[in-house]
Amino acid sequence: MSILTAAADVLRCFSSTRHDVTVTDLVTLLGMPKSNASRLLRAMRDEGLLETVGDSKRYRPALLLAQVGQLYRFAASLIDRADAVVGRVSDQIGHTGYISVRRGTEIIGVTAHPGRHALRVVTSIGDRIPAFASSTGRALLARLSDAEVRALYPEGFIAPSETAPRDMDELLARLAETRRNGFAESHDEAVRGVRAISVGLGDPTTGDEVALCISFPAATVAPGERLSIIRSLAEGAAEIAALTQDKRFFPLNLSPSETAP
């Protein structure tokens, strides 16, 4: 086993609740001999991967890792990362996934992952749909303030379907719900019989914002499956949001009635 494995294991020991490690921490966490732990930590410090806290025996990640880690954000654009998450969820559950961006009051599909079920939702990328009348749109509009949303629709709008919001008040109520829940949902809006779950996400340093969406025929998805889609999507989005330090991200918050059996 290469020492690289051990070094990577050490890095994996760090977490939001463990900002530094000691020789004994490694012995406990990784089950390695003390001698190895001692030498490994020193070697990693000598190479600039870790640094000692003051002159104590505690080791923490060093500046080099902060610098290289920072690059990850730029190396992989927000769209790439969001797409990776949607692709994974789509593969896993077999329903269509895509990511979209908002341009004004319209939503534009950017990437798509077709599902593999016989009855599947087909979306073509590049299509424009109204933001207020789609889950992706509302997931993104929810990131704006109510005032900003109002400003976006000075003339109001006309609901294209029964289940879409009919006026501004209804839209703002749906957006408030989206913020509370951490996800947006649509049913029979753009296409009859189709449900969609969307989560919005942004990168404050670049200003990019995207929506992750999974779309499926309402008839073929059991309540439990729907919950699992919501969870997968929200979890993946939350990871990216943590990375970009997206302060406007709304974490998943399932209401009691949702989680009841």
Next chain:
Amino acid sequence: MSILTAAADVLRCFSSTRHDVTVTDLVTLLGMPKSNASRLLRAMRDEGLLETVGDSKRYRPALLLAQVGQLYRFAASLIDRADAVVGRVSDQIGHTGYISVRRGTEIIGVTAHPGRHALRVVTSIGDRIPAFASSTGRALLARLSDAEVRALYPEGFIAPSETAPRDMDELLARLAETRRNGFAESHDEAVRGVRAISVGLGDPTTGDEVALCISFPAATVAPGERLSIIRSLAEGAAEIAALTQDKRFFPLNLSPSETAP
């Protein structure tokens, strides 16, 4: 030579202008045999330190490094607190703020808050600048004794601009001034037309030291505004210094000529 050295060298290859590397990049940059470069990159990817870009032969830092690097900020909670102060001041006055640390004779940006003025100073984090020829650098060097500063530059240095200190005596004079005033200032040093105000700060329990800096185009900032930047920065820094019980902190001490109308 341990493979850790090689791995750390690979990480050091990444920069704001090089987001990914290939086998040949390593051969060129580090002068290692192709075979080693090939195996090393694959090993680092297998360990989760790097990831391949799409299915190409390009490697970039992986999520693990982003996560661990992120912790650096919190591990060194001084950075976090200092960053909060700089962020607040930057938001308030609209000019670029950042915090930096010193590594030997170099200053490295750690976090940045871009200003919102049309003419703004852009700093990219991770970049290295010489300590003696920047306000951040002198804010940090001022925390050392004159003897320690001399020891840091056994060969002296060469001034990169007209307004930078030209020799050790001039540097020590500027450091004495910094200690007296409680802040360091630069003008036209790294970039023509740019002024920067910096305050140094430390945490004796961890040994960490950081500089808080606000940087702005000299032409757009009136004397009164400059004073208010100095006051905000010094005040925020003093608060943290009190918290960490930093005994080497130099409190603000505006000379009579500064405060005169």
Next chain:
DNA sequence: AACTTAAGTTCCATTTTTTGGAACTTTTTT
């Protein structure tokens, strides 16, 4: 489509590093 060049991977014996137990030193606690 065949050729040429460049880039990347695999092979192998040799050299170097890593390993883990035990003895030893330092630090902390009682």
Next chain:
DNA sequence: AAAAAAGTTCCAAAAAATGGAACTTAAGTT
């Protein structure tokens, strides 16, 4: 001051890394 805990150093056996060359794959060029 003694005891316990934490960390470091030593050693020979075991494992991994090295670098040159042969090989495979990918990318241009005629």
